[in-house]
Amino acid sequence: MDKISRRHLRSWWMPAINIDKNGNIIMAYSTSSNTAGDFPSIKMTGRKPCDPLNTMTMTETTIVSGTSSKTGDTRWGDYHHMSVDDFDGVTFYYSGVYHNTSTKTNVSAIRMNPDAIDATISSIFQVTPGNVCGSSSQLGIVLQNLGTTPITNGVIQWQVGNGTLTNVNYTSTQLTTTNSLDTILINVTGLVNGANLVTVNTTTVNGTSPDENTCNDTKTLTVTVGGGGGVSVSSTINAQPSCDSNSGQVTLEASGGTAPFSYSLNNGTPQSSAVFSNLSAATYIYTITDNAGCSGSGSFILVPPANVVASVTQTTQIACNGFQTGVINVSASGGQSAYSYSIDGSTYQSSSAFNGLSAGTYTVYAKDANGCIGEATITLTSVNVSGGTPNYINTINSSNGSFTNLGAGSYNVTTTDANGCIQTFSTTITEPNSLVASGISIGAPIGTATGSITMSANGGLSPYTYSINGTNYYSGSLFSNLAPGTYTCYVKDANGCISSIEVVVEELAGNEQLDSFNIINLYPNPNKGIFELHITGLSNENVSCKLFNISGQVVSEFILKPTNGEIKQTIEMSRRLAAGTYYLGVYQLNSAQIKQFVKE
Incomplete structure (x- = not known):
């Protein structure tokens, strides 16, 4: 209780005092006086938390008024008690007895009138509890409206230790009534290893700075960086991938830090399990993150067995076309011996030779002791005239030798090599249409x-x-x-x-015109490759147009359709045609006209 002057203590009896959750103090007491208008009564006074010390600033208010001057009942009020509601923390309950012709009891509920604009910081908390890893942390600032005016916006100011003051503007739709709450999230930076004292203030409310009650505008919170130690990481390869399959497995391990941990490979989605399976051969970067956000990284390499390299050679040629006398031999390197071989990818044998083969393309396979497979391809060809075994005998319709000056028609050709291999086929000589x-x-x-x-x-x-x-x-x-x-x-x-x-x-003779139509105009001339063409005196047949260069070569052809014996058409030359002199030939039935023009 604030110090009260002795002058008042001499006339105040049995004071009862308490403080609410906001720091407001109310005191009730009995008075004794012979002064008219100040008869013995039960009265109260108080102060708000930000009011000056040593002073009860609340205007003295009468709870129960006496009716006469001081008499022998010097203790006019007695048994005073002041309590605060456990549920809302702001309602004072006064109880006491007084004597006024008879002994009576008074029970009163009292609240301190709020200010008009008063925002307080009810509490501060870390959004992610525990120690922080790094130099920043997100804090939740719980604001409470203790005034009567709705709060729509304001400024929160934070400071780490004696560092820079940083302002954060906020808006709110929740702080509309007295005692309403809203949580504002702020990101605090500049944290250092160890304990950091973060001070938070509400400096401006609805554009007013400060509000009417400044002693409830500040709260502090200690944020600890590290403390749990760094995260040390390692990995254990449980299985390397076999051949080309994704059968690798690894277990990641962490020490230090704050459990639980999460694990990720190559910046992928974190998982709670430390075991990663179904991995292919590759180099992996892994990250382990603890509950405080601290992380450690490492790498490991999964290496497959050495590849099996297969090669194949033809050891025996096919004697004649259609024969099955080819032989191939498969060899292998790499991997782990011993090897087995296959010509169909299904059935394997220990022998590397395959015989009785006809012409065609074959894919062969070599498998090592680990089951890894290499493959190679070879094409066997039949003997032909450009191959086979010289010398050759060629016949056409039973005649030997070289054959020239043959007319159009069908011929039977037979070729025999030195091995007696025979190839017979038919061919037809054709001639083009007459020129x-x-x-x-x-x-x-x-x-x-x-x-x-x-x-x-x-x-x-x-x-x-x-x-x-x-x-x-x-x-x-x-x-x-x-x-x-x-x-x-x-x-x-x-x-x-x-x-x-x-x-x-x-x-x-003179201006005689032999053709039945005229090129009325081709304009502009010269032009940039785009010109207007106007032709009259045409029949309804299509008009064939040819564009010639200066050498008389056709560089473009197109067809135009007359309408009512006339053509009006915009012609656009190919942009690939160079500048120079060109001729436009226009042809319909047995009539023709040639027009010279220049493309610039």
Whole structure:
């Protein structure tokens, strides 16, 4: 109890005092006075935990008021008792007796009025109990609203030892009523090995700093780093993997640290068991973590037995086509002897030789004492004319020798080698379709050389070359700058076959137009490879278009469909075509036009 002045003690009788869980103090007592308005009564006063010492700051309040001045009943109130509710920790219960014409009993329930804005730290705890491994830890700060105003936000300040003060802003939807609670999580850093005193304050509440009651704003907690010692790790290989199977097993071990432990391989999901099975040959990194988050790492290597390497050679050739006289021999190295051998992967024998084999591809296997298997592949071929045993006799339809100038037809061919091996087969010599040349011309006015011939070919064997004099052949099929006249045009295929045709370049008078349609416009010219094409005077038949380079070679072909005897079309050349001079040939039935343009 705070010190009370002697002046008051002389007029206060039988004080009863107690303190609630928030540090509020209430004291009840009897008074004795002859002063009017201050007759003998039962009264109370008190102080809040943050009020100045030596002072009862609560306004004196009358519990039971006397009705007369001091008389012989000097002990007007008696048997005072003040207790605090064990359940809520904030309700004071006063009981006492007084005499006012008769002896009476008074029981009163009293609470200290809360401040308007008052946030207190009820408690602090480590989210993960026990010693900490590392320099940081997450703490839970239990805030309690002791005021009457809902708390929606604030600032919590923490400090490790005498280190830097760090502010953490928080918001809350739970601190809406008096005595309501909410837990705020903060991450404290800068911890060092050993005991760390962490001090936590509520510095700002709803934008107000400080709140109305500052002596309940601070709590401390000791966080210990280490203490349990580091985690030492080791591993024991129980079984190495056999051959290519995942049969390895290892047990991980930890000492020091704080149990229980968790175990992981290659940053995988941790497990509670220290045994890892079904492991293949590899290098593994493992980590063991204790309950405080401390960990240790190590590595181990699982090594399979040495690989078995199989090889195979053919020791006896197949004498004749279709014979089963081939012999192969399998050898093995690596692994662990003794070896057994198989030609089908199922049945194994101690002998490494396999005979009676026909032509074909074989996979052979060598198995060592550990059951590890190596394999190899070999292909046995039959004797043919380019192999076999010289000398050879070739016959066609019973005639011997070399055979040339054969016409189209079917022939029976028989080949016999020095071993008497015989191979008979039939072959057919075919000839291509007849080579046919065709051409279409554009006439030229009298006295000019502006005509052209466009040639094409069918049959034979492509590629084709073209000529208008029978001597000089070109890959281009467009011949331009021709005077009126009759030209013998030639086509030669890849076999050297030649076909010819006479094509007439008509003689035109003035502006006479021999064809039934005109290229009205090709624009722009020059262009960037994209131009507009406008043709009129067409029939409804498809129009064939060919794009020639300066050498007369076809670089592109396409078909256009007239609409009402007219074509309006945007043409886009391939971007792979270089800049230069090009010719556009337009053909419908027996009519043709050639238009020269430049791609920039």
